[in-house]
Amino acid sequence: MNQENNILEIQDLSVAFDGRTVVENLNLSLERGKTLGIVGESGSGKSVSSLALMGLLPRNATVSGSAKLDGTELLTLTEEQFRDIRGRRIAMIFQEPMTSLNPVQKCGAQVMEMLRAHLPKDLKDSKDLKDRVIELFKEVLLPRPEKIFDSYPHEISGGQKQRVMIAMALVNNPDILIADEPTTALDVTVQKTILDLLRSLQQKHGISIIFITHDLGVISQIADDILVMYRGHVVEQGPAYDILHHPKEPYTQGLLACRPPLDSRPERLPTVEEFLNGAQEPIRPSPIDPIGPTSKPLISVRNLDVTYTLKKSLFGKPLQTLKGVDGISFDIMEGETLGLVGESGCGKTTLGRALLRLIDHSDGTILYRGQSLDSLSRRQMRALRPKLQIIFQDPYSSLNPRITIGDAISEPLKVHGGGERRRTLELMQQVGLNPDWYNRYPHELSGGQRQRVCIARALILQPELVVCDESVSALDVSVQAQVLNLLNDLKRQYHYTYLFITHDLSVVKFLSDRIMVMQKGKIVESGTPDDIFANPQTDYTRTLIEAIPRIG
Numbered sequence: 001m002n003q004e005n006n007i008l009e010i011q012d013l014s015v016a017f018d019g020r021t022v023v024e025n026l027n028l029s030l031e032r033g034k035t036l037g038i039v040g041e042s043g044s045g046k047s048v049s050s051l052a053l054m055g056l057l058p059r060n061a062t063v064s065g066s067a068k069l070d071g072t073e074l075l076t077l078t079e080e081q082f083r084d085i086r087g088r089r090i091a092m093i094f095q096e097p098m099t100s101l102n103p104v105q106k107c108g109a110q111v112m113e114m115l116r117a118h119l120p121k122d123l124k125d126s127k128d129l130k131d132r133v134i135e136l137f138k139e140v141l142l143p144r145p146e147k148i149f150d151s152y153p154h155e156i157s158g159g160q161k162q163r164v165m166i167a168m169a170l171v172n173n174p175d176i177l178i179a180d181e182p183t184t185a186l187d188v189t190v191q192k193t194i195l196d197l198l199r200s201l202q203q204k205h206g207i208s209i210i211f212i213t214h215d216l217g218v219i220s221q222i223a224d225d226i227l228v229m230y231r232g233h234v235v236e237q238g239p240a241y242d243i244l245h246h247p248k249e250p251y252t253q254g255l256l257a258c259r260p261p262l263d264s265r266p267e268r269l270p271t272v273e274e275f276l277n278g279a280q281e282p283i284r285p286s287p288i289d290p291i292g293p294t295s296k297p298l299i300s301v302r303n304l305d306v307t308y309t310l311k312k313s314l315f316g317k318p319l320q321t322l323k324g325v326d327g328i329s330f331d332i333m334e335g336e337t338l339g340l341v342g343e344s345g346c347g348k349t350t351l352g353r354a355l356l357r358l359i360d361h362s363d364g365t366i367l368y369r370g371q372s373l374d375s376l377s378r379r380q381m382r383a384l385r386p387k388l389q390i391i392f393q394d395p396y397s398s399l400n401p402r403i404t405i406g407d408a409i410s411e412p413l414k415v416h417g418g419g420e421r422r423r424t425l426e427l428m429q430q431v432g433l434n435p436d437w438y439n440r441y442p443h444e445l446s447g448g449q450r451q452r453v454c455i456a457r458a459l460i461l462q463p464e465l466v467v468c469d470e471s472v473s474a475l476d477v478s479v480q481a482q483v484l485n486l487l488n489d490l491k492r493q494y495h496y497t498y499l500f501i502t503h504d505l506s507v508v509k510f511l512s513d514r515i516m517v518m519q520k521g522k523i524v525e526s527g528t529p530d531d532i533f534a535n536p537q538t539d540y541t542r543t544l545i546e547a548i549p550r551i552g
Helices: 046-054 079-085 105-115 128-139 146-147 158-170 188-205 240-245 252-255 274-278 348-355 378-387 406-416 421-430 433-437 449-457 478-492 505-511 527-535 541-546
Strands: 006-017 018-029 036-039 061-069 091-095 177-178 208-213 225-230 233-239 297-312 318-333 335-342 363-368 388-391 465-467 496-501 512-519 521-528
Touching: 018 036, 018 046, 018 208, 018 233, 036 046, 046 061, 046 177, 046 188, 046 208, 079 297, 091 252, 091 541, 105 128, 105 146, 105 158, 128 158, 158 188, 158 233, 177 188, 188 208, 188 363, 188 406, 188 541, 208 449, 225 240, 225 252, 233 252, 233 318, 233 527, 252 274, 252 505, 274 541, 297 348, 318 335, 318 348, 318 363, 318 496, 318 521, 335 348, 335 505, 348 388, 348 496, 363 527, 378 388, 388 449, 406 421, 406 433, 421 449, 449 478, 449 496, 478 505, 505 512, 505 527, 512 527, 521 527
Parallel strands: 036 208, 036 225, 091 177, 177 208, 335 496, 335 512, 388 465, 465 496
Antiparallel strands: 006 018, 006 061, 225 233, 297 318, 297 363, 512 521
């Protein structure tokens, strides 16, 4: 690499919090107009390194080393000097658009605020600013840019929020764009459009990009060079093709191997830990005789509708409605894993919650073992709750931060007839949680460990049906592999029935016995994973499959 063509040079960058080192001796170069992918699991130091470049670390952080932007040393800048560079020379797309945008300020005003911060005083109230923002909204392919300019964040979709964040980062034509997990938890189709958008904007404006992610499949679509981080250290770096096709380090090999494959359906996914411990193949499951799905329906759904009222008259009469679920019929067989796939907003979560009567349906019938759930009183339904459980998408918000994980897992036992500490400790061990952590709080655990707590809480009552609502979508691919293996092991051992809701077809192909594809409240296709992938019957399914990031 020609050093004269490098826009950013980092040497021996180290970051510590209250004396605990989280990034140690990081060295990297970013070439003008190129994309550097930084890959690693949560806690590896990816985001912390980038926040150091932006001067956004908290006061208890200690930063050492050197980071030069076109010869300007960033790490010694004052806050006032950083304000001049931040947004104008270096800009950042933050990981979570839901929380990065101000919920009480309109989208256009938030982007204009970033633009005004770097304009001379006499131009800050110019009427041309709105035109500049709307033009940028068009450039990032936002539909109805004038309307979105005047919309609040809650009024637009997740993919649209991410585009607003991209527009905000690009509004001052920065030299370097740091994209911190910009596609995590997005639909594969939205993810593909965001990656295509970043590539086209880079070509148009000559921007240099640092793209942070935990998924080597995603990074393969955009990066020229890749740097792999593990526990604050650089494990491996080099041209993208070399890292993806000839990884030298076991950690990189493990990250590549633990992604669910598209060309086969293994019994078990490899994990990073297995590669770090010297294994080359996944550990085989314990020799439990698997019981396949029976031909007996556990759940039968007929002509199910769920309708939302969008607008009411003065007297409460519905004036405008939306069908979240539209006339759906299907069965879930006992012992089956039924995958439910579709983009955000198609009605997947609504359907899963309607099955458990967590929300009301407006028409149709739900039968559990032949018994209509509609006819049950609240008291009867409560008695049935132990048999029907759900694992929510976000392990951060679905656990009470003031309750220890042991109490969180055993709480359903207390509600439904007496808690047993011994049963809780056994289940913690089964889902891979150290029983000594019983008195720990959720903030003391990683994302993957929190999700295991949520799984244990759902399984403590030994349910028959478990609805997994996007329960691995926000996890690192390495942690995702562990959780998917765990769900399969528990199913094999206890004969659970799963409704597995996701937008990721590679995950659902690995886990499911059968797949249903959902679009705009309707089931548009169903079949075995092999049939769906080999011969998709609809353009929509074909688009979902084609959008899955592949390492070519």
